[in-house]
Amino acid sequence: MAVLKEPVKIFIVQALACRDRPQEVVDAVRQEFGVDIPLQQCAAYDPIRPTCRKLSADLKKLFFETREKFDAGLVDIPIANKHYRLKQYQKQLERNSRNTTMSLKILEQAAKDVGGQYTNRTELTGAGGANLVPSGLGHFYGQSGDSNTEPDS
Numbered sequence: 747m748a749v750l751k752e753p754v755k756i757f758i759v760q761a762l763a764c765r766d767r768p769q770e771v772v773d774a775v776r777q778e779f780g781v782d783i784p785l786q787q788c789a790a791y792d793p794i795r796p797t798c799r800k801l802s803a804d805l806k807k808l809f810f811e812t813r814e815k816f817d818a819g820l821v822d823i824p825i826a827n828k829h830y831r832l833k834q835y836q837k838q839l840e841r842n843s844r845n846t847t848m849s850l851k852i853l854e855q856a857a858k859d860v861g862g863q864y865t866n867r868t869e870l871t872g873a874g875g876a877n878l879v880p881s882g883l884g885h886f887y888g889q890s891g892d893s894n895t896e897p898d899s
Contacts, residue, residue: 747787754779755791759805762792763812764833831859 750758754775761771768788775781775788790797793806801809819829835856842848871877 748781748783750781750783750787754781755805756808758783758788758791759809760812762788763809764816765813768792770837828859832856835859 757778758771758775761774762768766774768785772783772785772788775783786797789795790799791801791805791809792798793801793809819827825831835852839849839852839856842852
């Protein structure tokens, strides 16, 4: 097993706290720090698992604080939450970094998601942001609200 420096340990603990699988964390450590670690060594930094015996109190505290913050941003149905979707977009973007077309589609999808294009909210306001007050049912039937016009007889 490789002897890991403190920044690598912190990276592993935080990634595991964000519910990444150990294999994903191993790949991320290899890419980020250029260090190859075995899967078992990575899993040893997850205090939820029984293999985690020698983890320091500071790293355990960091794990649970990070997990709490991460879970506070998620709901029971992860795909319905923007934080989760953006994290998945980021993973897909990293996997498809050489495929320009796919990367652009992922970026477009993320921009639409962040910009609120996929919501069905409508904002109805009057001039200057004031509340919109309809006058009668004329607006519903397509008639102008001008009462000064007289019908042709």
